[in-house]
Amino acid sequence: MKTLKFFIVTFVCACLVSTVSYAGDYDGSKPLIFSVKTILECEPNGDSHIVTAEEMKVPNFLIVDCKKMTISPFPPVPGRRDSVIKRMERIDGKLILQGADDGIENVRDGIGWTASISEDTGKAVVTASGDDVGFVIFGACIPR
Template identity: 35%
Template sequence: MKIITGLILFVLVVSVSPVFAQDVFDGAKPLLCSSVEALDCDPGAPCTRGIPEIMGAPQFLRIDFAKNEIAGPLRTTKIRSIDKDDDQIVLQGYEIGMGWTLAIDRSTGNMRITFAGGDATFIIFGACTSSL
């Protein structure tokens, strides 16, 4: 009986998860994002891999679509553009002399951020969740 109950619960969770994920990552609800890994890249040299906080990136970001801003522990930046399709939400802006693009996979919540300007290029990998 426990196996059947577990199987039914598994089927319910798997069948509801994509609907929930699409609902959470629709660009309407605030999101809490965590950076996990970062790359610091210079032309003609291999990228340096590291922990985002050590490279100067915040560990957590809060995306507020209603206020059109992204807030970290030290600063808040305006989102200058938002573009959505069935697969992802792409945010863009400009902060501390760098253009940035943040892409969120709508089915998984996986996040990628690129910063570029002058001689610097950074890439941050992470994930987002609803900040209910």
Template identity: 80%
Template structure:
């Protein structure tokens, strides 16, 4: 569960949009700071509710490093591993990132995730899924 929260928060930090950003800031050529705005948690019975980053125990800001293909908490958190970006692709003015994270050792909390970042605005949507839970995270990115 904490891994899911970490991944979600990482991409939500990317949702913070700067009005002075120029084209190319969100195409994967520059590192981004991702800010979590809204997290929607969904369960198999059809219930969903908004949760905070604090409730999910995830950082409010994440660093997306395209050269290293990693996502990490900002500021760094001792003992917290980086999330690895396994795939990155640009399609129709959007940057898509995908990965999976095993979570905390000896805890069944691994998730798969996909993030979409608008190359025009830096707005982002992240989806993550694990055992009997799904998350939709809305956020924004800011060039670092």
């Protein structure tokens, strides 16, 4: 569960700092710094609550590099693996990224995730799900 939370918050952090920018900054052609604004943790019974990056023990920023197809903590965290972007597509003015992460070896904490980044504003929404938990993360990206 902590690995799931780490990935989600880490990813959100790297894509979520909103600024005015030039066209093409959010189309995947440039690396992005992602910053988390809000994280909503949802449970199967319908309960949901806002959690912080600190509570989830994740970095505040991530680097989203669509050319390398990776998402990495920023600054780098020793021993942390990059998340691999398995699919990338541009649809209706949004950069859509998808992937799955195993988390900690021999621990059942794998997740699937999808990120949607506005090509106009850099604002982003990430959804992630694992066993009996889901997350919605709101944030923004700036070009690196």
